[in-house]
Amino acid sequence: MPKDQRRNILDAVSAPIELARGLPNAHYTDPDTIAEESEAVLSRAWAALAVAADVPEPGDCKPLEFLGQPVLMLRDKDDTVRVFQNICRHRGMILVDAPRKIEGAIRCPYHSWCYARDGRLVSTPHVGGPGQNSHPDLDRATLGLIEIRSHIWRDVVFVNLSGDAPPFQETHADILNRWKEMEQPLHHGGSDSQFMLQVDTNWKLAVENYCESYHLPWVHPGLNSYSRLEDHYHIENPGNYSGQGTHVYRQLTGDDGQVFPDFEGLGDFWDEGAEYIALYPNVLLGVQRDHAFAIVLEPVAHNRTREHVHLYYAQPDIDPVLRRKNAAQWKEVFAEDVFVVEGMQKGRAAPGFDGGRFSPAMDGPTHLFHAWVAEKVAALRAEKDAL
């Protein structure tokens, strides 16, 4: 497609919502378009990779793949979680192929080069010949594991693959300020407070659906019985996050009337307030007075996404029955969205779909996400065209 036409399409996405169209089908179906978009909105941003609770104890590590790259998340003996490229600096062999505990060092299974848990290369057996473990031309200090820039917030491990995004705290200063009352210890509910939904959709459609409350009465009639559409409000922060809030959050109660303990020192707003935002690009967050959740969207293929859901509480020891009830309740809600995001993905194969028109009243948060993607892609194209 001619360059000027490409720009016009993205301009239409970034236009004011009254005039805007959504992202074209190619952003959901075409591998070349998606590869370019992934560089613009995933590699160059602070993308969510996983949660730190995936490596709960010192020495725990977990190999992952993100945008086709093998990465290794590792908690060292000092409790620092780092992310590395999961390869030996010698022959590029994958170092770790399954989650496990590193007791002492990571030993490459090929020639046994060894790395400390902080990434330093600490041993190179026979590198100078049999029984000679050093060589003057091989400087171990320059051959540690390649670290990927990372930042942890609300237990979510964010990575900046390009390495040149502004610091996380700068990029997301607004949401850090908005939720500063919620800036307190989060306790993962454990194995019964996490689940994964594998969905046949592009990851962006999960964001787009999560952002808006418009669909709630239709897709989640159970929620609508106490949380009506008019009880919700838009959360709109162009370029960073968008979502929805509610004024009628109702605490889950157990058979004996018990509730989860609250986070400490919250203002009156949170008595019945709750907020649900998509932090661009790919994490969906929810906060309430007594628990929170994070959904890390793992882009697996252009039409496949894994939604990793994790629930957190204000205290470490939570009533297990109520905790499981809460996880089941959220799983039911999130599963209700699956047919929608899969249906929209299938719909992107229809050549007549032009990105769609937004409701100016109801789709603002979703449009903001589209506009952000369009602007990031346009900026990348402009940068490359200028070369």
Next chain:
Amino acid sequence: MPSDLDARLLAAHAAGDRPALIALYLEASEASEPGIACRFYLTHAYIYALEAGSDEAPALRAALVAMGAETPE
């Protein structure tokens, strides 16, 4: 290397038994004349000790350094 040690080493490898590998490679090193073979086996004992986070690792490394097979820290 004595043949029974060879067999025990193979069995330890097959079982992924790191403590045994450390001990057996150390035994092989000690059974060898000073030289390449001795350093070779000691290197293996050290690598498995390093991987395991074994308390023996620093001493094994120091022995390799003394033999000129490893750089000082």
